Amino acid sequence: MNLNDSPTAVNAFNDLPIKTVNGSVIYMRDVAYVHDGSPPQTNAVHVNGASAVLLTIVKAGATSTLDIINGVKEPAAVDFADASGPA
DSSP states (O other): OOOTTOOSSGGGGGGOEEEEETTEEEEHHHHOOOOSOOOOOOOOEEETTEEEOOOOOOOOTTOOHHHHHHHOOOOOOOOTTTOOOOO
8 A cells, every 4th residue: 555655665764754843854764774674583492401493484375374383394303323325
């Protein structure tokens, strides 16, 4: 949905006027920095005392959240001590 004077780019939000104080216009960029981004995830994850990997799954569309959860499979354990190499 587009509104009158709605910015078409994220960076344009920095140029939006907020209010006027003593004849000076205060812009969004004067009080905040609007951008499209977020810092990388840096969480350390432990499961039952062991290091683990945290995988965020985002639901999209009409798929049921329960269907997504049921579709995530636990990786098979691999015993490298018993793995035979190339012959």
